[in-house]
Amino acid sequence: MKKPATTQAPIHELIANRWSGRAYDAGKPVTQTQIISLLEAARWAPSCYGDQPWRFIVWNKNADAKAWQQALDCLVSGNQAWAKDAPVLVLVAADSLFGHNQQPNRWAQYDTGAAAENLCLQAEAIGLMAHQMGGFNPDLARETFNIPSQFTLMAFITVGHPADIATVTGEALTRETAARTRKPLAELFFTESWGKPIV
Numbered sequence: 365m366k367k368p369a370t371t372q373a374p375i376h377e378l379i380a381n382r383w384s385g386r387a388y389d390a391g392k393p394v395t396q397t398q399i400i401s402l403l404e405a406a407r408w409a410p411s412c413y414g415d416q417p418w419r420f421i422v423w424n425k426n427a428d429a430k431a432w433q434q435a436l437d438c439l440v441s442g443n444q445a446w447a448k449d450a451p452v453l454v455l456v457a458a459d460s461l462f463g464h465n466q467q468p469n470r471w472a473q474y475d476t477g478a479a480a481e482n483l484c485l486q487a488e489a490i491g492l493m494a495h496q497m498g499g500f501n502p503d504l505a506r507e508t509f510n511i512p513s514q515f516t517l518m519a520f521i522t523v524g525h526p527a528d529i530a531t532v533t534g535e536a537l538t539r540e541t542a543a544r545t546r547k548p549l550a551e552l553f554f555t556e557s558w559g560k561p562i563v
Contacts, residue, residue: 365385365387365526365527365528365529365540366381367381367383367385367544368380368381369381369383369544369546370544372548372549372563373549378485378488378489379485381488382484382485382487382488383493383544384494384495384496385493385495385526385540386446386447386495386536386539386540387446387449387526387527387529387532387536387540388446388449388450388451388493388522388524388525388526388527389449389524389525389526389527389528389531390448390449390451390524392451392524392525393424393425393426393451394424394426394451394452394492394523394524394525396424396427398490398492399422399424399452399523401486401490402483402486402487402490402492402494402523403420403422403483404486405482405483405485405486406418406420406479406480406482406483406486407479408482409475409478409479409481409482410475410478411471411475411478411479412469412471412472412475413462413464415459415462415463415464415469415472415475416463416475416479417458417459417462417463417469417471417472417475417476418456418457418458418459418475418476418479418480419456419457419458419459419515420454420455420456420457420479420483421435421454421455421457421509421511422452422453422454423435423452423453423454424451424452425450425451425452425453426451432451432453434508434509435453435455435505435508435509435520436448436453437504437508438455438500438501438504438505438508438520439497439499439500439501439520440499440500440501442499443497443499443500443520446536447495447497447520447522449524449527450495450522450523450524451523451524452522452523452524453520453521453522453523454483454520454521454522454523455505455509455517455519455520456476456479456480456496456517456518456519456520456521457476457511457515457516457517457518458472458473458475458476458515458516458518459472459514459515460472460514460515460516461514472516473516473518476518477518480496480518480519480521483521483523484496484521487523491525492523492524492525492526493523493524493525493526494521494522494523495521495522496519496520496521497519497520497521497522498519500517500519500520502517505517529541549561549562549563550562550563
């Protein structure tokens with residue numbers, strides 16, 4: 365299913381077509397080659413000093429269902445309800461310290477977001493769907509997967525093949541087919557001073 369954005373100006377179709385769907389085809393696995401492709405895209409995101417502060421943990425249900433279930437259990441129940449059909453879960457973390465001098469890196473979360481978006485765009489490019497989520501228990505995830513305290517847990521991402529819309533029913537169908545919306549450019553982007561719309 366495609367839900368291209370209705371834009372105020374032309375943008376690349378890859379960006380227009382990327383969206384955070386929730387209806388995954390539970391029977392269609394994501395290959396290891398596809399997973400590495402997603403991670404390679406994330407690896408090439410820009411970062412302050414080239415420090416690459418992001419760390420991703422990946423769980424593939426078809427490779428280790430038990431570990432994948434432990435990751436799923438870290439999500440809030442509302443996200444578990446639909447994420448259970450995604451064969452791949454990814455936890456995104458940001459290193460709070462620079463690697464080259466162990467000083468605080470206030471750009472780490474910004475840079476990590478860029479890496480996560482690269483992964484999501486690559487998913488779209490290779491026919492997959494990715495959905496980023498803030499609804500998870502970071503303390504449980506940290507304890508379960510032995511994540512050092514200097515890493516800030518940012519988001520989980522589901523990855524998989526979008527379900528055929530003909531197989532989606534009820535509330536899920538309503539949610540998946542709802543129109544995509546964004547605030548207008550003038551409300552978000554300014555020129556010369558704060559609050560002066562660029563368009």
